[in-house]
Amino acid sequence: MLSKYISKGFTRRTFLKTSAAATAALGLPKVALAAGEPIKIGFLAPLTGAVAAWGKPGLDGCMIWAERVNAAGGIMLADGPHPVEFVAYDEEYDPAKARTGATKLIREDGVSFIMMLGGDPWPGVQPVAERTGMLFSTLLPSDLSPDTKTLLAPAEVHPIYNVTGVEWLAQNKPELKTAVMCAQDDALGLPSVATYLAAFEAAGIEMLDEPLLFDPATTDFAPVVTRLMAKNPDIICLDTCYSDYVHPIAEQLFQQNFKGQIISCTADFYDQMIAKTSKEFMEGFIFQFPDFDDPALNAENVNFQDPNGFYAEYNKRHPGQWGAVSWEYASIMDLWKVAAEKAGSADPEAVLAAMKDGPGNHAFGEAEWWGNELFGIDNALVGDWPVVAIEDGKAVIKEFRSIPDWYNRHGDLLIKHMQAYGQMWDQRG
Amino acid sequence: MLKPMMFLLGAAALIALPHGLSFSQQEILVFMVINILLVMSYRLLTLTGEWSLGHVVIMGVGAYASALMTKNLGVPVPLGMILGGVAAALLAVLLSFPLFRMKGFYFLIGSFAAGEIIRLIWKRFREPFGGVRGISGIDPMPDFSIGFYSFDFFEPVSYYYFAGAIVAFCLWVLWRIEKSPVGLTFHAVHWQDKLAQASGVNLRAYRTLAFAIASGFAGIAGALQAHYVGTVNPNSFDIEVMVFVLTWAIVGGTTTFYGPILGCVLLTVINEIVLRGMGFEQARPLFYGAIMILSILFLPNGLESIVQKFIPRKSAAKSDRKAEA
Numbered sequence: 001m002l003s004k005y006i007s008k009g010f011t012r013r014t015f016l017k018t019s020a021a022a023t024a025a026l027g028l029p030k031v032a033l034a035a036g037e038p039i040k041i042g043f044l045a046p047l048t049g050a051v052a053a054w055g056k057p058g059l060d061g062c063m064i065w066a067e068r069v070n071a072a073g074g075i076m077l078a079d080g081p082h083p084v085e086f087v088a089y090d091e092e093y094d095p096a097k098a099r100t101g102a103t104k105l106i107r108e109d110g111v112s113f114i115m116m117l118g119g120d121p122w123p124g125v126q127p128v129a130e131r132t133g134m135l136f137s138t139l140l141p142s143d144l145s146p147d148t149k150t151l152l153a154p155a156e157v158h159p160i161y162n163v164t165g166v167e168w169l170a171q172n173k174p175e176l177k178t179a180v181m182c183a184q185d186d187a188l189g190l191p192s193v194a195t196y197l198a199a200f201e202a203a204g205i206e207m208l209d210e211p212l213l214f215d216p217a218t219t220d221f222a223p224v225v226t227r228l229m230a231k232n233p234d235i236i237c238l239d240t241c242y243s244d245y246v247h248p249i250a251e252q253l254f255q256q257n258f259k260g261q262i263i264s265c266t267a268d269f270y271d272q273m274i275a276k277t278s279k280e281f282m283e284g285f286i287f288q289f290p291d292f293d294d295p296a297l298n299a300e301n302v303n304f305q306d307p308n309g310f311y312a313e314y315n316k317r318h319p320g321q322w323g324a325v326s327w328e329y330a331s332i333m334d335l336w337k338v339a340a341e342k343a344g345s346a347d348p349e350a351v352l353a354a355m356k357d358g359p360g361n362h363a364f365g366e367a368e369w370w371g372n373e374l375f376g377i378d379n380a381l382v383g384d385w386p387v388v389a390i391e392d393g394k395a396v397i398k399e400f401r402s403i404p405d406w407y408n409r410h411g412d413l414l415i416k417h418m419q420a421y422g423q424m425w426d427q428r429g
Numbered sequence: 430m431l432k433p434m435m436f437l438l439g440a441a442a443l444i445a446l447p448h449g450l451s452f453s454q455q456e457i458l459v460f461m462v463i464n465i466l467l468v469m470s471y472r473l474l475t476l477t478g479e480w481s482l483g484h485v486v487i488m489g490v491g492a493y494a495s496a497l498m499t500k501n502l503g504v505p506v507p508l509g510m511i512l513g514g515v516a517a518a519l520l521a522v523l524l525s526f527p528l529f530r531m532k533g534f535y536f537l538i539g540s541f542a543a544g545e546i547i548r549l550i551w552k553r554f555r556e557p558f559g560g561v562r563g564i565s566g567i568d569p570m571p572d573f574s575i576g577f578y579s580f581d582f583f584e585p586v587s588y589y590y591f592a593g594a595i596v597a598f599c600l601w602v603l604w605r606i607e608k609s610p611v612g613l614t615f616h617a618v619h620w621q622d623k624l625a626q627a628s629g630v631n632l633r634a635y636r637t638l639a640f641a642i643a644s645g646f647a648g649i650a651g652a653l654q655a656h657y658v659g660t661v662n663p664n665s666f667d668i669e670v671m672v673f674v675l676t677w678a679i680v681g682g683t684t685t686f687y688g689p690i691l692g693c694v695l696l697t698v699i700n701e702i703v704l705r706g707m708g709f710e711q712a713r714p715l716f717y718g719a720i721m722i723l724s725i726l727f728l729p730n731g732l733e734s735i736v737q738k739f740i741p742r743k744s745a746a747k748s749d750r751k752a753e754a
Binding site for chain 2: 047048049052056088089090093094095096099100101103104107108120123124126127131147185186187189190215216217422427428
């Protein structure tokens, strides 16, 4: 096979300027779909390795989403309905592999949209996004910056929604006055630390110690937990630890007889945590990601289509695998589908314009495009977020709380702590 | 006459190679070329009998140094790459003082500890290393034209030619070092250390020299990667990546110059192209592990032992013909 472009004096730069026809051949974002041709969506996330728990369940959820949408007639563009299919690439949470994956998805598979977990791999993909104009989504808005206009955070505003859990605790358990926190020392842990610090300060909960940052390679959590418990706190906060850390930390807390309140961003596979500890120990554990069989998700303001049916189908196919991201990528696809149908096209530029034309139908209700102060660009969709507690061995939504309302009251605290941890968009390396 | 012809054909094949590949395969080719330099620099260190677990971190030192010099000090990218290599070599000389008080297994563990300290420094000091997020927006190699070809370094083909030329030059230097008296002394330090010492060879100085040279080339590999991907972070140089380098060296073999190259090329192709292409995206670690175990069981001397089976026969046939004449 000859190269898809001729080397002599024929760079991609000149090529982009001059050759629309060749653009289509290369599978760049401007590619036009034939009538009825499947719309390809790229799934560029870690499917293996330590961070796979925030990639693989999302792909499983997307497969169910695609089957349901295709069964209902597909995506209705200006030229008629199109089925949708996902093309996955395992980026192993590595920027170099993410770059390779983005290149493959855009230039070989001809995808119209790419969903990522984000984090460390994003800077490797950023030049590809800027050169091709491809529309990307991330679950981590800390990837957002004014440099890349085509990156959106439409599902979750990690870690800002963590403030809702702390605020709920402060109002419903006012006897809890002190807290300590631990987190893995990485790009996911640190912005979350800053957010929890702001939330605790806003709630009048005293931090008894500096956040305990452990190395991501840590496997023995006994010393970590011993140090956390040494100050005898009312609350132990597990920040946004990966499930590989949350489980052993919870186990250690149980073994070291912790009796206080635990709050965490996630509690993926919490049934396994209950099995390792006890139902009584896990009672009242606060986190932010509901099971989708929760009756509260059948409320009118919730935009996720048939959440209970989706959850049942997911658990039938992947028993015990439901996690924080199982529904998130699918919820991004709900937004993308609405925008593509509004634009009548799968073209990234047209979909982006349609998506940002007014408030968005976030999974948990209508939300605003927001984030200029924190991320330098209003590309994060922010609205209500649920506070979830484990009650009698089952995750239960306690309340939906407004993130913008909290930010309007305490935004200065969040910015202060984000700056202290170097997490503002203009402080990144 | 045959040798220059073979060389020219090989060079032509390498120049034509990316044009027979898909876009993503071209990207993989770029990283494979960089990894060849990394594993070959590692092999130079192993010549003295020392195996390190910090070589990938040293590669990171080159990447960070080049990124910082180009981004903060305005050093031109090509010069930054060279200085990245120099920084890695200088750091290796510094590290050699504590590390070469140890040998064998203790050196292995010591090198791992030294690497982790460096990674922790990158994480702890947001200024200038960017903390856990590392450094992004690293200057790419500036585009240029040489009349008949325009280098656009966003494109994998252009970067493959650029990195390939640098790696080829570095491999040539490594080859010359190995075949020089210094290289022979490296072998002596490994296999006949007491005898070499008795002959007046300063073992520690030669181990330090090998460590510094190997680190310098690893640093250049890191710089090449940093200016292509545009970002570096501490996790990109962790022990998992080091395990890959060890695997390439072990599966390929380290007694010949080409052994680690064979290991790197074959395992990269299997892992990144064949298994992905066959749809085993998520089962790749399983297959990769199985290949490792099988190769250790059935090819204990590495892939190079297969090639070696044919080379002695040729030499023997030549000698037989000479004898007959």
